[in-house]
Every structure is written in C-alpha cells, then in structure tokens.
Amino acid sequence: MMKTLPRLLALSLAVALPAPVFAAQTYALVVGVDQYPNDVSLDGAVRDAEDVYRSMTAAGFTTTKFTNEQARKDDIRKAWTDMVAQAAAGDTIIFTYAGHGAQMPELVAGDEADGLDEFLQLPGFDRNRYDETSNEIIVDNEMNAWFAEAEGKGVHVLFVSDSCFSGGMSRSIKGKSRLAPAVKVKLAPPSQEAIAGANLKEISFKQVTVLAASLESQPTPEVIIDGEPRGALSWSFARAVEGSADRDGDGVITRIELEDYIFSNVKNRSEALQVPNFMPQVARSDGEVVVTLTRGIPVASGNTTTTDTADDGAADAGKTVKTAKDLGWTGNIALQIDGTADKPKNADGTGTPYRWDVAGGVFYTPNGDVAAENVGADRIQSVVDKYVLLDFLKAMASQNPGSVSLTPTKDIYAAGDRLRFDAPPGRYPNMLVFNLANTGEVQFLDMQAAGTNSSEFKLTDVEVVKPFGADHLITIWTAEPVDAIGAVLADKNVTAEALLRALTTRLDGKEAGVAIQPLYTRETL
Template structure:
C-alpha cells in the first residue's frame, strides 16, 4: 500500500496546495498553469490495437478543456505551458514546471494537470516504502518506452521530492491517470472508453548501474517523507479513486472522449463548485462537487477523494466573477441547465433510424446509450459499459433513449449552490441477484431540504413511483438519515434510484409521476412540475442480474 503522503501525490488524481482563505482570496494571487494531455504515445499502438496499453482518446480533450476553463476564468495559459502529445515529453514537463515556479509570489498557485497513462513499476531502489505491494506509482509521458521503462516517466517518489523542494509555493497537481487494474463490476470495454492504466513494469538492473537519464537523478531517499507522515502544509490531494485497486476509464461528454475527473474539474473552475459564490474554491467545495459528480457520472465505478477537507482552506483563487453560475430564482431549473440530446451509438444493425429520433444525436464509444446487435434483439449498454438489458423491438429501444434522457434530467437538477444529496448504498456496487435484499441510506443535505421524494428508473425505462413517500399521509420531513431496504425484483439490469430532497413536498412532481403510468416524462414536464420548489437531486445505481 502506498503511504498516505504519496497517495496524495499520485493515486490517480492528485492535487495540490492548501492555505488560509485570506491568503489566497487576494485578487492579486496568480494561477501559474502547466497542463499536460497525452493521447499519442511514441511507443504505444493506436487505440484499435488488440492488446493494451494503447494510445488514448480523451486526454488531449481534457487538457484543452481545462485550458479553456482557466482562460474563461481570466488565467493566462501560455502556449509553452500547454503540453499535448509529442510536446509532452518528460523533459518538456520539467522545463514547464521550472517556468511555473520561477517568479511565483507568496500567494500564487502553481497548477499542474496531467491527463494520460499511469503505471506501476516494481520497487528496486530506496526508499523501499511500498510496504504492501512493492510497487511505485508512475506518470507516463509521451516518450515513455516499454523497452526502456526508466525513460519518460516520473515515480511518485520523484514527484514528492519535487513538491517538497517547491515549498512554500502552493501547488495544485491534478493527474487524471490510473495505476492499477480493477473494477467493481464487469463492463464491456469495447463499448465504453479506454483504461488509463499502462500496466506494471520491471526495470532491468543494468539501468540502475548507469547514470539516471530522468528526474530520478534528482531524487534522494531523504526527500521522501516516511510512511504515515502528515502531508506538507502547501499540498492538498484530490484522488480520482479512493483506492489504487480501481481503474480509471475514459468516457464521453458532449460527444467527445474525456476523463470524468478532468471534465468535472474544468466545470469546477467554471464556477459550478463555488457554492457560496465568493470567487474561490475551498477544499470542502471542491470535494463535495467532485465526489458527487464523478461518482454519479461513472455509475459508482470511480469515487474521487479530496484530502484534507478543511472548509476554510482555499484550493483555487478564481477571483470574483458574475454570471457564470448565477443562482436560479427560488430553485427553479432554467432552460440553460436542461439536458441536451441523448448520444446514441450503434454496433451492427440499428434498431431504429437515428434521424427519426428527435432527441438523439450520434455518439461513439462512451455514448449515453449503445445498442449492440444480438441474436435476440439488441443489447443495451450505458456510458460506462454496464449491460442494462436486451430489447427486441423499436418501442423498447426508444424507451431506453427516454430512460437515458430522464437520468440526464435528474443530473441536471443537481443545484451547485446546495450541498450534495446524501444517497449511499449499504452494499458494494456489484450486480445483485433477483431476490436479494439491498439497502440505502438517505441523508438530507440540510435541515431546510428535508422532504424526500424517491422513485426508481427501472432497467426497461419504466418509472416506479411510490417508494417514498407511499402516500400523502406520510408527507413529513426527515429528522436525520433514513435507511430503507428493498428486495431486488425483475427486470434485471441497471436501475437508477432517484432521491429528491426539497424544501417542501413537490406535489406537482408527485402528481406527474402518478399520472405518467410508468412512462418516463419529458425534461420540460419534470421542471414545470417542480415549479419554484427548491430541491437537491441525487441518484444511485442498483445493478442486478447473474
């Protein structure tokens, strides 16, 4: 197991500095970026190759999207600090790091983001601190060569030494990569995106006898804190996953491949995570936002972590801006936040003409809905490659599109100015057989949002209403966390349990769901039914079947 301090640095999305709110809220604070995105690796095959590791599809998009968000926030991103593909060698990264540090003032922030492959290598030199698995975590740059795996990579030891040497400069280091293999559920990798794990490497002993050809020459054992040591005071960590045993998969947003953590990190820079609208992102705000959005979007397969979580500690000084995420009046969902068209991908003969679907747009790997031709119809997959069910008719296929649209509507109902909805499963996000008893805990995000409305979006697209409250006689606020248990019933697949915590009972929505007869209502009708009732939305998957 990697030591806590070094898991900060690398576990998959690592992040950087913490300071008092007053120090970084100063409008004169400057964010000095180094942005890395690598799809094209010099020695890896194209994504279509049979065996991994391969080139990636979304890392370049990640870098460009983060740069876009920073520029929108008024941050200067010099061309030489945006390192993409063949410009993202290890030496180019180290030079960009030095440029970012040079001249940094006491209130400035060096923001480094990395989107690309991560890996592991067997630990064969001091400090020998990988006491559980004996493997160092690494970031792999464009020039990484599997034939000479000491080149073109940085170990977590080297990164930690760089962080310590940069003190007291405040640093945010974001690495959207992964270092180990494992998911809670089997997924159809051919349907979803690519894994950002490049495997485990063993360095030949002769490479250690020769002078080091990378930043490892700068690393000494004394520069790396002992296992269990507290993180440096100028460093904050943001992990893409809570465990090294979880893969980080690419997915798709707005028709383009991305890493989920990078996508939502860019949204956080846009201001969506600035719940109190004070122009700065605290650790708590960043953690609340990323943990909720990524966990939901990746269907519980990826859970980021922000460590530590000091509500008063600033993570990014974005400056005071207006109009980016203006608070909607009385909690109403405006048209700008309604979900867009549903991305649909076909593998083999299609069940319906895409042009005839008014809410459909063509999508590729990682589309919201994928239909794969099968002997008995079409197997349906969600964006993360989970099998939902098999459909045998055009109507059943179109019901899957409406299902995806309703799921997207629930996500659009998440209010960035409110604490996340407390929705947690009491069992792992694996597939559970029919008849199994499963449980969930529902916690109001605040005392003012205590009226719970619960419904299920079943695998076949039917909306199962009346889970909680089952009748108007039980319309009462929750006084604290509530645990509910259910028995898994057909149809098997991938249900979505939706929880709305509102300031008062949303009786209009209750009536709409009651009158819909199990059909998924359109987004506009859901919004209209909520009226001016302020609510916070949450959802969690229940995956069932053999």
C-alpha cells in the same frame, strides 16, 4: 493653468492612495497525452487537457499546457520551476495530468509499503529502451520533490491526476483504461530527485492536496460524456473551476466544496465505475481553500457588502442557475439499432451511441455496459425516454450535486445481493426520491415537503432480483414547490416522458440539488 490642474490633482491622489492588496494568484500546469507511440494510445486525455485549460484560463489563472508530443519531461519540469519562481507565499499552483499511469519496483528499498513506485508515463517512454527513454517518466518521488519546492515558499499545490496505477474491471465496458503495463524489472533512478524525493511523504505536506481519479484498487476508464471519450475526473474538475463547485458563490472553492462536487459528479459521469481519492483524506480545516476563482481582484475591505446565504440553506442568490439546455442537454440520445426495427423518438443525437441489439433484446450504454435486457419494440421507447431524462438530471447535477449512498459499495451487484440506500435531508426543505428502473419504468419512493417532519430516506434491505441491467436511484432537493411533481410520480402509470415534462416545467433553471446513484446488476458475477 486650468487645463493642467486636474492632471496634477489626479497625480497627487495616485501618490497619496495606497496600492490595493491583490488576491492570491493561481498558476496552472496542464498535461494531457493521447498518443503513445510505444504503448496503447488513449482517446480522451487531450480533450480533458483542453477542457481543463479552457476553464482555468477563463478563471484568470496563468496557465501552461502540454499535449501529446509536447509533453516532454524537461519542458514540464521547467514550466513547474518557472511557476514556483513566480509564485509568492499564499499563491496556488494547480497541476493536472490526464494520461497513462503505471507502476515499477521501488527505486529505494523500503520506501513503499507495496514495494512499488508509481509514475506518470509521457509519450517518449519506451519499456524496451528504458536506458534511453527513462527521462520520459515522472516518478512519484520526483513529484514529491517538486511539491516540496512549492511548499517551501508557502505556495499551495493541488495535483489532479486523471490516470490510474492498478485495479481491475468488473463490468464489461469498452472504454480504454488509463493504466499502462507495469515495469517488472528494477530500473535505475531516472533522476536524483527520484532518490531524494523518497524521503518526502505525501502525508507530511501541509499545503499540498492530491486528487486522484480512483481508489488504488480501481481502474480509471475513459467513459462517454456528451458523446465523447473523456475522463470523469477531468470533466468534473473543469466544471468545478467554472464555478459549479463554489456552492456559496464567494469566489473560492474550499476542500469540502470540491469534495462534495467531485465525488458526486464523478459517480454520475462514470456510472459508479470509480471513486475519487483525496490526499489527505480529510480536509485540514472546515474552511481550507484549494481553488481561488478570483485573480487580480483587490481583496475585499471591511466595509464590503456581501450577499448572505438564505435561511433555508440555499446557495447565494447571486449565483447563476443555468437551464439544462444551457448546460448542453439536447433532449436526444444517439442510438445504434442492430437489426430491423423502427427508430424510437428522441434517438437522433450525435456522438458515441447507445446500442440496441434487436434480436437479443439487449440495450447497451455508450460505455458498453448492459443497461437493460428483454427490450423489444414494446419497451424501447420507455428505455430511450429514461436515458433522455437521466441526461437532463445529470445536467442539473453538474451545477448542484447532492450526496446519497449505496452500501456495500461495488460497481456491479449479483442476484441475491442485499443493499442499503440512504438519502439524507439536503439543504433545501423539499425532497423527492424515485428510481429509474432498467425497464424504463419510474418507481416513486418518497416525497418530503416543507412543514412536514423531514428525515433521512432509507431503503434498508433491498435484494437484487430480475430484471437485471442499470437502475438509477434519484434524489432531488429544492426550495421550489414539489406537490405537482409528486402528483405525477404518484400516478401508477407515470412514464419517464411525463416526469421529464414536470421537471422541466417546475425545476429547470431553478435551485435544486440532484443526486444520482447508479445500480448495475446481473445474474452472476
């Protein structure tokens, strides 16, 4: 009798206590295509899909993935249908796509302002055999019909498209563009949804958010990230879902948090080649949630204690700040030397390399951009040190990005162009502003410390002059003391190597926001 009493008591308690209310669930559909048998193949879309899949699986999402030849429209459609069927009101479905996009004449006359429908191109599509392969594209009208199914159940949708549908390139980079050739002739609709979906406009949705890799006028190139071809949007979104975009550490990512994180990190990782595009362009509310990171966790009751945000605006104390090495920074870059020259220090990294043309004196980024000119043996170490430091700053920015602006917004500027740079006060009391010049020099611009009159830093009339290449305007905000770093920057002979030592000593693994504004220049466009 004594042995059974605890079991009976436990049973009675289980019956008496109400079942917990669980947080909304998140479902994820991930598609990535590199191999296009009938078109130019890509190099980084499958890496993108695998990276996003890992981050969303780790976040506890119910995730389905299709890559390369697995990415068949009927299978993707079924996966979507199954997710909509499983989801309940308040749940979220995230659909991510990395691969080619393209355009074709609109299927329904008058449907599109530019007369063109856009579509995601799956590997089975062949422009020369459209009648047989038209089912292997997903037209924008069809996507709208899919989204409407979810919204009709009260399910939120986030669509992340790391592809492009138009746009030309001003800079001479070597990464492949995720833009397939346009279909020139008017084609028969691939499905009834492609017709019915024309009546559904993206702007009319109330619970659908679309995040595109670039503006309509821009291409979406594959860029080198951590030594490999990647999509800057997919890389940034994977880091966002890992928790880096959850600025206040409350377990959800709001639309505003996602915007701030994605805009800054896509700029950093693409070297300002692309500007992401949200639809709708403005958040529906200040607290609109687009990603819930907690899955299967009981909703907090009224007596739950939470950690408040610090008075100085810093993120919650409970949020982990990683060191740059924990984020993948190695302190080395990969360098290919074309010609005869001694190899500089910190140039033994792996992956797609920077390239130094010794005879021509030109230093190229892994993407193929001209980063510096007139680089001889006397300057190569300074240029290498700059990019080692820049990689460190990008690692810091990947978990706490800031926001700055350069106007007019372009991916490259010519001699004589006049620019304006703005760095607003951040949510930390101390700010440092400096430029990493294309020569490898460090140029100190401003320091604002707690207790002084904090204001926006502006360069209001900057003229582009020689030498040309890639400068990087850096802003750091922190609650940590910055006087020692300021002293290093104020030294007229400061080097990137010395500044790196100061930053790793003072700020590595500490709360600090970092904004990076690439500035690429050449004599004429």
